[in-house]
Amino acid sequence: MKFDYDRYLVLSLSIIIIVLTLGISLMGLFVYVFVIAKDKKSLANNQANLLLVLGKKLENNSPDGEYISRLDRAALILNKNLNCNIYILGGITGNASIAESDAGNSFLIDSGIDSNKIFLEKESVHTLENLKNFYHLLDNKIQKVLLVTNRYHIARSMMMAKGFKINALSCPAEDNFKYTLTNIGKIIIEAFYINFYLVGRYWAIFTNNRKILKRISIISG
Numbered sequence: 001m002k003f004d005y006d007r008y009l010v011l012s013l014s015i016i017i018i019v020l021t022l023g024i025s026l027m028g029l030f031v032y033v034f035v036i037a038k039d040k041k042s043l044a045n046n047q048a049n050l051l052l053v054l055g056k057k058l059e060n061n062s063p064d065g066e067y068i069s070r071l072d073r074a075a076l077i078l079n080k081n082l083n084c085n086i087y088i089l090g091g092i093t094g095n096a097s098i099a100e101s102d103a104g105n106s107f108l109i110d111s112g113i114d115s116n117k118i119f120l121e122k123e124s125v126h127t128l129e130n131l132k133n134f135y136h137l138l139d140n141k142i143q144k145v146l147l148v149t150n151r152y153h154i155a156r157s158m159m160m161a162k163g164f165k166i167n168a169l170s171c172p173a174e175d176n177f178k179y180t181l182t183n184i185g186k187i188i189i190e191a192f193y194i195n196f197y198l199v200g201r202y203w204a205i206f207t208n209n210r211k212i213l214k215r216i217s218i219i220s221g
Contacts, residue, residue: 006212008198017199020058029191037050037151038177040170042073046066048144049083054130054157055090055100058217063103069173071104074148075111077171088112088138089121127153127214128160128197128216135164135218142167151177152186156194158194163201163217 016025053074056067063071078084086108090100101120109115121137124130135141143168149157151172161168177183197216204212213219 006209010203010212011196013203014196015220018192018195026188026191026195029189029194033152033187033190033194036155037172037183040151040172042172043102046111046131046145049081049085050143050145051084051086052089052134052145052166052168053086053104053148054127054149054153055088055093055104055124057094058096058098058100058103061096061103062198063100063107067100067104069150070148071107071111071121073171073173075113077146077148078108078113078117085117085119086123087119089134090122091120091121091123091125093125102209127157131160131164131166134214135166138166141165142174144169146171148179149171150174152183152190156173156190156197159194159197160177160216165218193205 030181040193056064056070058064058067074086078086088104088108089100090104091142092099096103099120099122101122104117105115105120119137121130121133122127124133138145147154147157147161147166147168148171151174154170158168158170162220198211201216203209204216
């Protein structure tokens with residue numbers, strides 16, 4: 001396996017930033033993620049004709065509770081808007097033998113969704129790849145899409161979608177944010193990931209590192 005120099009350099013820089021700011025940078029991002037997770041409204045009626053559901057690591061080749069909540073929200077919206085189609089994103093991850101998107105596809109069909117409305121992306125293994133691959137699959141690059149994911153995951157997902165110039169609205173899978181230690185922990189992790197992403201983006205811009213820029217955004221050339 002080839003050593004990813006850029007990845008580990010940016011990871012090191014992101015940790016250094018947190019240390020040098022005495023954690024203030026991470027705390028600021030925590031508040032940012034938390035406010036979005038807490039305040040974002042679930043959309044009962046879809047404002048776009050294409051849904052985008054981010055996949056999630058499977059348990060025994062089946063969607064876990066959080067992934068099911070994403071799929072349930074998508075099914076609710078699809079049933080309210082008969083002109084809406086859906087893309088489910090995600091390849092084979094962890095110990096699974098099927099793609100995350102295949103598992104989501106089966107779940108939606110079992111929930112009564114027309115299979116002709118469902119499109120799959122089966123190569124990506126994390127959120128950044130989910131969105132990058134989706135952008136390249138999208139025929140109409142300016143089409144408005146509704147991105148469905150869990151509340152704690154919205155801030156990072158939308159930031160990355162913007163990097164790929166995806167015209168996205170967001171819809172949380174859950175009706176309300178639940179104040180649990182598990183969810184607070186996930187928000188801390190998301191804040192760290194966003195710090196990692198932002199440091200990478202600005203480092204790439206500062207050093208004109210086109211390899212990183214092509215990994216995290218859409219650039220010409």
